[in-house]
Amino acid sequence: MTGMLLDLNADVVALTEAVVDIESVSRNEKALADAIESALSGIEHVEVTRIGNSLVARTDLGRDERVVIAGHIDTVPLNRNLPVRNDGSKLHGLGTCDMKGGVAVALRLAHSVPEPDRDVTFVFYDCEEIDDIYNGLGRIASERPDLIEADFAILMEPSDAVVEAGCQGTLRIEVIVRGQRAHSARSWRGINAIHGAGEVLRRLQEYDARRPVIDGLEYHEGLNAVAIHGGVAGNVIPDECVVEVNYRFAPDRSQAEAEEFVREFFAGFDLAVTDSAPGALPGLDVPAAKAFVEAVGGEVNPKFGWTDVSRFTALGVPAVNFGPGDPMFAHKQDEHVPVEHIERCELQLRDWLEAEL
């Protein structure tokens, strides 16, 4: 224990400020995990389990339904944006948006709703912002899957405080264009691989994005070069050029289908898949999801980015994103969250958890 304490009796804005000011860049979450563990251990109506720097707190009231409310406690690296600054309407600083506002809301709910009308599993996990192998939610899923079994999950990623359902998958490939080296003074004796990459870029420029409608939500795919490199020396015709492409695909396509599409799209070129993660269907047809959407006002948007919603889906738990903050400000130096978002999220989730009381 480091001695840093979180007061769960404070209002959600003050609590967010306190959580933000306990720095927790990925792989350095111990101080915040200690503070959360200490705070949770004072709550009688939940059972707390710690796995590494992740914490699970569960009610066990024998309700018909169990829901997960989850948030990661780590942030991307510091960028001269701590400590937190409250300008009255917004909190500014590292993690305010992604996603300590959501973490504070979940902590407040764990503390102040002793008898929810559905059993709740609160999950606070580490290492979401870095390589998949470190992901705390992944570790729980692999070591103690029983802890996160549920009928429905809410991931408190920033979503402008409205429900964002599903998530798009992502595929990364290298398109490799080959040529033949020659001295640039006698370029006609070689084959310029960079010039050959022009055809790859031409196809990318002509790409027409699919926008499938799934469960009433319009997704929007993207196929983009995210890097290109080639070149041997200033006087050499290059024999290789590599275009790194990122395909963001709607959740009606599997990873295999996404790869098949890309291979056809770049027919004639060598491809290497370097990374792949599945999308997640909105899953709004399950009763728990329907009830939640209704409770928070009925508005639902599609989620374009990839989130751990997909991890819940893979575990058979329908999940949505719902949290304070505009996701466009995540990972930015000027990251911030509207105070009104945090307060509204707490209120709506509390109303939902106490609806039948």
Added chain:
Amino acid sequence: MTGMLLDLNADVVALTEAVVDIESVSRNEKALADAIESALSGIEHVEVTRIGNSLVARTDLGRDERVVIAGHIDTVPLNRNLPVRNDGSKLHGLGTCDMKGGVAVALRLAHSVPEPDRDVTFVFYDCEEIDDIYNGLGRIASERPDLIEADFAILMEPSDAVVEAGCQGTLRIEVIVRGQRAHSARSWRGINAIHGAGEVLRRLQEYDARRPVIDGLEYHEGLNAVAIHGGVAGNVIPDECVVEVNYRFAPDRSQAEAEEFVREFFAGFDLAVTDSAPGALPGLDVPAAKAFVEAVGGEVNPKFGWTDVSRFTALGVPAVNFGPGDPMFAHKQDEHVPVEHIERCELQLRDWLEAEL
């Protein structure tokens, strides 16, 4: 002095082997320069001047005409290709082709032609293979231009032992394509600079090379991407892509005209010129050049690559390339020079220098 000696009484092949085995990667030419200085100092009919690791040896017979015979003594870096290996018909090893065969020929001539029918200035210079500011010939031209005044110059760069006249100029530019960053999950909110570079590559692919005929020689221009780079992160639409282009231009174009052509060619894009060196016209109309070409058999090819011939031209000295070795093997791991080339070059130059005796 390091104690390494060169025996100028040896035949030109043995002398080449000895020169090759004194390692002299650019900026490390002292041992070879010492050995050459020592060898030249034993020749009574030349006056020797040392400037850094470059040497100039001049006859002073009061002839009507003065010619320069020049070669650089440095090599590109080692590539597991020393010591020299003689397979009977070829010498293999670093510097055999570029250009210690030529250096050995010049040393033999300095030693064994005491009364040439034209005054001769032999130049052995350092740092040709690296950045222009280190070039030994450039240093002589700036510190002691009087030492290399002449009517005609022969640069013993590898040219398959036939005369290669003039040289093409070279221009390097960066074509900068700009866009606008966005998260790749919402790519339509950004402008992909790499996709934008497709137009640059399209123009390069459609480029139709000029092949002007100058003094009866057909040059062949080239416009090539030699490097490309762009990309911020695997999930970011990149806001910049830079294509590095090398334009090799025939010597009927000035540097300014070359730049003007390239600016027009890439109209609409930001350009930055990073390097430029002029070409050199063949200059075969001066009597000394005509006589030389005739003496070595009359065959003349255009020089596509850039060489220090251009430096002589800028000093007002018409110059050609003429040296043993196929330039395609310069800078290669399997660099080599035909023994027959070395012997023929020595013989033809000796005949030319003694023609009127």
